[in-house]
Amino acid sequence: NAADGTGGGIPEIPMPPRIPRLTFAKPQDPALEKARAAAMAPPAGLPKLICEEVMARSSRDANATGWQPLDTVSAETIYADGEESHSDIKINNQAADQQALTGSWPIDRLLGTLRELFSPETAARFEFGGDTNLFDLQAHIYDFEVAKENSQWAMRMGSETINAAYRGTVWIDKESGRVLRLEMQARDLPPEFPLDRLETNVEYSSVRIGETPVILPTHVETMGCQRDTHACSQSVIDFRTYRAYVTDSKTP
Numbered sequence: 001n002a003a004d005g006t007g008g009g010i011p012e013i014p015m016p017p018r019i020p021r022l023t024f025a026k027p028q029d030p031a032l033e034k035a036r037a038a039a040m041a042p043p044a045g046l047p048k049l050i051c052e053e054v055m056a057r058s059s060r061d062a063n064a065t066g067w068q069p070l071d072t073v074s075a076e077t078i079y080a081d082g083e084e085s086h087s088d089i090k091i092n093n094q095a096a097d098q099q100a101l102t103g104s105w106p107i108d109r110l111l112g113t114l115r116e117l118f119s120p121e122t123a124a125r126f127e128f129g130g131d132t133n134l135f136d137l138q139a140h141i142y143d144f145e146v147a148k149e150n151s152q153w154a155m156r157m158g159s160e161t162i163n164a165a166y167r168g169t170v171w172i173d174k175e176s177g178r179v180l181r182l183e184m185q186a187r188d189l190p191p192e193f194p195l196d197r198l199e200t201n202v203e204y205s206s207v208r209i210g211e212t213p214v215i216l217p218t219h220v221e222t223m224g225c226q227r228d229t230h231a232c233s234q235s236v237i238d239f240r241t242y243r244a245y246v247t248d249s250k251t252p
Contacts, residue, residue: 032126032172035178035179036118038176038177038178039115039117039179039215041215046079046214047214047244048080049079049209049216049244050076050244050245051077051239052075053086054073055238056069056071056073056235057070057073057103059231060230060232060234062226071091071092073101074090075089080247084106086098086101104235104237105200105222107216107217110202111215111216111217113153113184113202117182124144124150125145126144128140128141128142129141129142132171135180137174139172139173139174140174142169142172143167143168144168144169145165145166145167146165146167155186162189162190162193164187165187166185166187169181169183170183178206181202182202183201184201195224196227197224197232198225199223200220202219203217203219204217209243216239217239218238218240219236222234222237
């Protein structure tokens with residue numbers, strides 16, 4: 001079994017508690033303020049939606065001989081009234097239970113990660129890294145760092161739960177201010193924690209749910225490596241065909 005005892009080898013990352021912070025970020029440049037406003041919206045929360053979620057899991061042994069596929073998990077993911085649920089869960093196209101989704105990230109948690117990064121309470125330090133094209137859009141690049149005492153990136157493996165300091169890079173659409181891609185790497189993980197490397201990359205898109213455009217995650221890659229080894233586990237998640245969810249109906 002994986003270190004979390006449930007398979008997949010990727011730590012479960014629960015919603016963190018809201019802890020008052022004492023350190024606040026300095027005023028940011030206009031591009032970051034635009035991204036902050038986009039990340040904090042919509043204040044009323046997500047609309048009811050449904051999508052297809054597909055997660056491919058793989059592992060690499062201690063000899064670092066390459067990634068070996070483990071399985072592919074698929075499910076219908078429903079977000080309604082502030083809660084996420086799943087149906088039609090399958091592993092390699094065979095019926096499975098909720099435990100099969102170990103290693104996945106809830107949609108609202110992925111959006112919460114953006115809100116936390118840009119929250120003044122997180123006091124992230126941003127440094128402009130230049131401009132580029134991403135997904136056929138002009139984008140600003142910013143590198144960032146978040147100190148452990150301000151971090152809300154909580155992770156758990158077995159009985160161990162920590163909030164990790166992290167660094168990373170964010171790509172921001174010049175025109176809209178929305179985040180296109182976010183890369184995060186945990187740092188300074190304590191020696192008693194079973195992983196010494198944990199990385200998460202997320203891509204976001206503007207998706208129309210009914211008549212409402214909503215920023216939603218579309219692609220996620222998470223990797224964790226066992227301490228002092230090359231043994232790693234990886235999950236690659238795609239959220240597809242987002243659409244409005246109508247109660248008692250699974251059709252758009």
